[in-house]
Amino acid sequence: MVRVKMAILKTEAIVLRMQEYGESSKILTLYTRDYGRLKVLAKGARRLKSRFGGVLDLINYITIVFYQKVTRDLPLLSQADLVRPFLHLREDLHRLALASALVELIDRTESGQMPNPRLFKLLVGCLIGIDESGNAEVYFDYFTLHFLGFAGFRPRLRRCLHCGQKPKGYVVNFQFRRGGYFCENCSSNNQEGGLQVSVATIHSLLALRDANFTTVGQFSFSQTIQREIEALFLYFLRYHVEGFRNSTSLEFLQRLDKNNLTQWLQSTQTCKEEISV
Ligand SMILES: [Zn+2]
Known part of the structure; x- marks a missing residue:
């Protein structure tokens, strides 16, 4: 079995930009506290019942958990929680x-x-x-x-x-x-x-x-x-x-x-x- 190296990382972020990806996903550009500007793939984020809900709206202040696989270009967003929505x-x-x-x-x-x-x-x-x-x-x-x-x-x-x-x-x-x-x-x-x-x-x-x-x-x-x-x-x-x-x-x-x-x-x-x- 080939083991793929993977890092699980957590940080705070501001949502800068969003683009649609595939049928139901989003690619987000975030400004993170610990990694600077970062693009992540949020799988299924455009589905009505997405686990991300409205958390990924533009300019939201959020915390994220993401996976960085050595073999993958784009890190995968695993979890996102709202810190402040700036209503x-x-x-x-x-x-x-x-x-x-x-x-x-x-x-x-x-x-x-x-x-x-x-x-x-x-x-x-x-x-x-x-x-x-x-x-x-x-x-x-x-x-x-x-x-x-x-x-x-x-x-x-x-x-x-x-x-x-x-x-x-x-x-x-x-x-x-x-x-x-x-x-x-x-x-x-x-x-x-x-x-x-x-x-x-x-x-x-x-x-x-x-x-x-x-x-x-x-x-x-x-x-x-x-x-x-x-x-x-x-x-x-x-x-x-x-x-x-x-x-x-x-x-x-x-x-x-x-x-x-x-x-x-x-x-x-x-x-x-x-x-x-
Ligand atoms: Zn002068």
């Missing part, structure tokens, strides 16, 4: 758009591929915030800002790229290629385009970067600052993060456009030469 997301299009954008960041970038328990904890914490908080956008901002750090593209927010001074005055000129900004003085000589944002937005991002899960829920930004933060992220992700040039979730968020982002970008000095929105 408010399903009833609120704006919350869902914010959560979908986070999930897409993990699903489409290299940072989601490798195991990173800190990034997993950040994702779960921010999904809980988006689901429950009266100010869901701040959790989207908090996640994206820290995600950029994990991805190696931490924006340079403390000082002007040219003179090294802390920003004075009212506006700075953000340079996406350089990952930072020119202050008001230095940007008068700058011919490189860029996106003009307020110094208040830079200070808000700095405060958010120093925040933690206990304090982040207390943040609340004006519509103007939130719009500028979203614009900065939109450009930054598209410019720097491979796999995010065409993001359906960010486009979806733009279409919902709670903060009139698109209109504002069209009316302000934009960085069309650097990247188009």
